[in-house]
Amino acid sequence: RGLPSYVLGGGSNVLAADDGYAGVIIRMNVPGIAEEAVAEDAARLIAGAGVSWDTLVAEAARRGLWGVENLAGIPGTAGAAPVQNIGAYGTELSGSLEWIDAVPAAADRVERLAAAELALAYRDSRLKREKGWTVLRIALRLRRDGAPMLAYRDLASRKEAGEPLRTPAEVGRAVREIRAGKFPDLSVSGTAGSFFKNPVIRSAEAKALAERYPGLPVYPADEETSKVSLAWILDCVLDARGLSVGGARLFERQPIVIVAGDGATAKDVELLAETVARRVEEATGISIEREVRTLA
Numbered sequence: 232r233g234l235p236s237y238v239l240g241g242g243s244n245v246l247a248a249d250d251g252y253a254g255v256i257i258r259m260n261v262p263g264i265a266e267e268a269v270a271e272d273a274a275r276l277i278a279g280a281g282v283s284w285d286t287l288v289a290e291a292a293r294r295g296l297w298g299v300e301n302l303a304g305i306p307g308t309a310g311a312a313p314v315q316n317i318g319a320y321g322t323e324l325s326g327s328l329e330w331i332d333a334v335p336a337a338a339d340r341v342e343r344l345a346a347a348e349l350a351l352a353y354r355d356s357r358l359k360r361e362k363g364w365t366v367l368r369i370a371l372r373l374r375r376d377g378a379p380m381l382a383y384r385d386l387a388s389r390k391e392a393g394e395p396l397r398t399p400a401e402v403g404r405a406v407r408e409i410r411a412g413k414f415p416d417l418s419v420s421g422t423a424g425s426f427f428k429n430p431v432i433r434s435a436e437a438k439a440l441a442e443r444y445p446g447l448p449v450y451p452a453d454e455e456t457s458k459v460s461l462a463w464i465l466d467c468v469l470d471a472r473g474l475s476v477g478g479a480r481l482f483e484r485q486p487i488v489i490v491a492g493d494g495a496t497a498k499d500v501e502l503l504a505e506t507v508a509r510r511v512e513e514a515t516g517i518s519i520e521r522e523v524r525t526l527a
């Protein structure tokens with residue numbers, strides 16, 4: 232009937248407009264997880280796009296496979312994972328994604344795209360920029376002989392405290408605990424996790440900002456750019472923890488996250504996000520980008 236359509240995974244990274252969507256919402260529900268042996272030290276896990284991402288992570292851990300354990304506890308579906316190249320605690324999906332099966336916009340054929348064809352980048356991919364792709368299946372190449380990646384402070388300090396973090400299951404459990412203590416529970420409050428991306432800016436600008444705001448965490452991204460912690464800027468430069476518009480507020484324990492309380496509207500969230508972006512730009516000169524997609 233020529234209606235617009237939108238494929239929704241877990242709905243955990245979208246902001247829907249207050250007056251809804253004038254079209255068809257397609258709930259992705261393709262099930263199934265299958266393992267294929269690819270080498271003595273590696274296996275391929277193939278998951279239907281509707282499988283919960285965290286179920287897939289738990290299944291990899293149960294089979295003793297390394298590669299996605301730091302991505303434990305991320306809400307949403309397996310099919311949505313490549314769209315923004317999900318990442319956490321120093322691991323990105325791009326490190327283990329092998330291929331996807333997907334239907335291009337308005338087509339009636341399935342294409343197999345190698346991860347290298349997806350332009351996977353920091354919370355970004357070709358699937359996010361080119362509208363209309365429907366992911367049906369994803370394949371991960373995981374290792375049997377991996378090692379824990381514990382560089383991030385939250386994990387490193389648990390290791391230093393003597394917590395056993397020797398298997399994918401142990402690392403996954405620790406990551407879920409850390410996340411539960413820091414991020415709002417999606418089943419209780421309306422939230423899309425990090426609303427903004429952490430800014431990646433020229434390293435010289437990051438250095439100048441760190442001189443102006445001592446303590447600002449700066450992490451080299453590539454030869455010329457560095458990533459700075461937006462949560463720190465919101466907290467220590469703008470004192471914006473808990474900043475609110477109507478029913479929407481910056482989460483007190485992690486201000487890069489917006490939480491929609493009772494009675495919040497999408498308009499509240501939009502206004503809050505605009506206010507935050509303006510204040511960050513005034514204070515630091517950085518123009519921040521949203522991670523959340525708008526469904527309109």
Ligand code: NAP
Nearest residue numbers: 318319320321382383384423424425429450458459460485
């Ligand atoms: P955090 O550990 O407080 O770190 C804040 C910022 O510093 C992030 O930009 C993070 O980069 C960066 N960072 C920290 N340690 C680093 C290191 N050793 N090397 C390089 N960069 C480092 O972050 P958090 O808020 O508690 O979140 C923990 C992890 O979960 C982060 O990776 C975060 O991105 C991820 N997460 C994502 C969402 C989402 O909705 N997308 C929600 C919650 C958490 P990265 O962001 O690149 O990791």
